[in-house]
Each structure stands twice: as C-alpha cells, then as structure tokens.
Amino acid sequence: xxxxxxxxxxxxxxxxxxxxxxxxxxxxxxxxxxxxxxxxxxxxxxxxxxxxxxxxxxxxxxxxxxxxxxxxxxxxxxxxxxxxxxxxxxxxxxxxxxxxxxxxxxxxxxxxxxxxxxxxxxxxxxxxxxx
Numbered sequence: 001x002x003x004x005x006x007x008x009x010x011x012x013x014x015x016x017x018x019x020x021x022x023x024x025x026x027x028x029x030x031x032x033x034x035x036x037x038x039x040x041x042x043x044x045x046x047x048x049x050x051x052x053x054x055x056x057x058x059x060x061x062x063x064x065x066x067x068x069x070x071x072x073x074x075x076x077x078x079x080x081x082x083x084x085x086x087x088x089x090x091x092x093x094x095x096x097x098x099x100x101x102x103x104x105x106x107x108x109x110x111x112x113x114x115x116x117x118x119x120x121x122x123x124x125x126x127x128x129x130x131x
Contacts, residue, residue: 007127008047009080016075018044018103024074025051027064036064037074041113043099045124049073050087050096053121054112062121070128081128086120096122 009017017023024037038061043050053059065071065084073080087093097114104110112118 007129009049009125009127013075013080014044014047014049017042017049017073020075021104023051025061025065026072026074026079027061028068028070030064030067036061041100041104042073043096043103045092045095045099049082049125050099051084051123051125052096052100052113052118053123054109054118056118056121059121062123065123071125073125081130082125083128084123084125087122087124092124093119093122 020042022039023042025040026035026037028034029036038059040051040054040061053062055062057063066086069084071082071084073082087096097119100113101110104113
C-alpha cells in the first residue's frame with residue numbers, strides 16, 4: 001500500500017466494525033454509474049477496515065471499487081464515505097487472513113475467504129471527506 005492518509009475513522013466506528021458480522025459496501029457501478037450495495041465481511045487491522053471479495057476478482061462490488069475507489073461503508077444504517085485501496089503487501093494480506101480466521105472461525109464460508117486465490121482481492125479502507 002502507498003502512503004496512508006493522516007485521517008482515520010472514529011474509534012467508535014472501528015470498534016463497531018470489529019463487532020458486526022457483515023456490513024454493506026457501497027460502490028459506483030462501472031457501466032451504470034449508479035450506486036450499488038453489496039454485503040461483505042469486514043475486519044479491522046489497527047486503524048483501518050479491511051474487506052475482501054468472496055468471489056475473487058469476479059466480485060462485482062470489488063471490480064467497481066477498483067474502477068472507482070470512492071466507496072462507502074454502511075453500518076447500522078449510517079453511511080461512512082471511504083476510499084478503497086488494494087493491498088499488495090503480503091504481510092498485510094496475511095494479517096487480514098488471520099483476522100478473518102479469528103472473527104469468522106465458525107462460518108462455513110471461511111475457507112473461501114482465506115483461499116490463496118482470493119487473498120489478493122483484499123482492500124483497505126480509508127476515510128474520505130463527504131462531498
């Protein structure tokens with residue numbers, strides 16, 4: 001990942017993201033340019049939320065986020081603007097997988113989310129000013 005912003009999500013939001021099972025991620029459709037929402041898992045690595053596409057690079061929300069990184073997290077009905085950045089650092093991707101294993105240990109979908117073929121489809125989220 002490149003230089004990180006000095007902005008960070010509020011502690012209360014990070015704590016809530018660590019608790020919830022799923023969130024909605026809002027993206028802008030690549031062709032339609034319309035706002036789209038998808039449900040996904042989320043983990044928190046330090047001060048940043050991390051999401052991963054269950055469907056690898058075929059996931060529509062993931063492809064939308066790569067095409068236009070202006071996304072939003074929807075948590076408890078509140079929209080939190082963010083910028084998505086693909087993680088490329090193997091250590092950060094490994095931490096994300098470990099966090100997924102810990103948080104979702106009882107889920108039957110866990111094996112898919114930590115599959116080596118899906119691991120590269122990991123995005124870090126940074127806050128984005130509204131507007």
